[in-house]
Amino acid sequence: MGTPEEKPLKKDKTIKKKTFKEKLASIKENITVEPVLACYVVPSTLAKLATQNLSLDKACRVNMAYGDKICDALIARKGNLYMKEELAIQGLIALMESWKNVLLTAIPSVLIIFLGAWSDRTGKRKICILLPLIGELLMCLSNILNAYFFYELPVEVTMFFEAFFPAITGGWITTYMGAFAYISDVSSKDSRTYRVGVANLCLTAGGPIGSVLSGVLLQKIGYYGVFSLCSFLYLFSITYGFLCIKDPERIVTEKQNLNEPSGVRSFLKSFFDLKHVKDTVQVTFKNGPNKRRTKSILILV
Template structure:
């Protein structure tokens, strides 16, 4: 049977399952903490969640305590994933340059299946919410989303020409948004109709289907002979894998190393701001004055993920007229506008308008990946995207620590302070990109990180 050089279905199924389960598990934890702290069951109606707005009501104070405890719990979950996810992503990313990309796609899918089944068991048997740390950590040991997306982007780099990379990588981001939007939108209705058990079971079946596709239908993009695979083993194999990460810098001249390093810094700082600001939306929406229920949260999360589709269209259109750096700057401006509006979003309409202003907010991610991919050799794509994925994981973890802690400390005085911080952090990548725009490479050193047409 002929296999397919199509990694998009893997990303689609993984995004559908895991973005849905991330929204579900946050709401599950919030409800369990609510029940523990208020000694009452979590009740919602068709219009709003179990939300108190009278500041003199004693239950309102408990509601703020639940907000802070939930924020810290989400932070600890991210910390549990950090170290194993970072190590596995580095090793598997560099490993894939020599032995193929399929393992970087298969292992995270297996870990995701185990995690979703464990979440189902916790919900079905009403186990302690602290049991959730076990599947979360196990999932990270299999690589989690950073390894899978890093492998998928390296797979695209393997099979795409230089001119196609912007579009293909933006297409992957669009698939994440569209399929994730379907997942989170349907999760609200599914949760309302069936509770938590059936949604977690459905996610498990989707993860299983993804594993079947990777094993039986996906073609390998890196062809390695059996003799080459047998050349290195044991300690030498590990050393060879890790050396692939360092070769990105050691094989380059000073000017090129500086540009790659600055692009990685711009990517990681923007990811810190984007993950930190956007990651607080669900807690913010559950709190007063919005008081959203699971249906509105599903709509809001889906509207946020539509930005992946609109950002793909934006990259497609702007790539014909603008240089890469200008596309990134437009996307960052869109994100900053959304964060500033979120500070003042006290009604449902304004909260949806936040997503409207942020329609181009994810454009920087695929374009920055493409810019870095064009600067390294094809044999180093896996190592590069391992670095990018690890920085993304690092940024996601630190953003969770920083923004959840700040949100918990400021939820009563200035709820929107975290969004203001996210907007201000974007000044760092903007300054870096403006410097790269001014500091143009010359002659043979020109890998054209800024654009591909200007070298001569």
């Protein structure tokens, strides 16, 4: 006979096994934003090489007016034969990339402060997740038009719209913010870490998949094929999101209901209220247990 200390170790804990149908139902119940994230990252990396080549192609043939022989060699990565021309094109692309990156970071950085505060007040996460996908879809459609009107539109127009549409819709940072906020709202404490892990898996696995396929697809189906495929994936993701993702239910108090803006002007005034910027900064640097403020500052640094 065992000692009292040994008895708990010998206890048999019977765990009820789920049936196959119950497992499928559980998977279906827990899948929400994951397909949207996968269909955001894959086409974005898939289109990256085609976008770079389109800009390089336009800079060479349209802006610099070099011949087909030189441009074909540069696109085929045989620039060692035409070093002077390659340096001239790289200088032009680098200039375009400098203001393109400013546009892609400055606008979303300002927008996310107001959008995040508005999403927290209203509980609307779906629009934060899907809005950047609409921007990416518009970017792909603009690239199709730029490929069609190849010699009519210079590289400046192409690269401007590559940055403009994603920037004004919030960019990847808005989708990530909305997705993880949504997971936090709808998941339990027991499943939250697991679901965040699955979401991160979709984000990290999608990149290599798109990168591996980008070169092959560009060679086989060209600009039209790649951008059309990416547009289809974005459209599928947006449609799925609108139909399958539901904003979490909120308990609205009478005071909140009265403060809710009714007209367009009232909405814009409430959305771009500078008080929310102040609140965001205060929350970031608010002192808390376990040296939270110090940790926040170190992360920012």
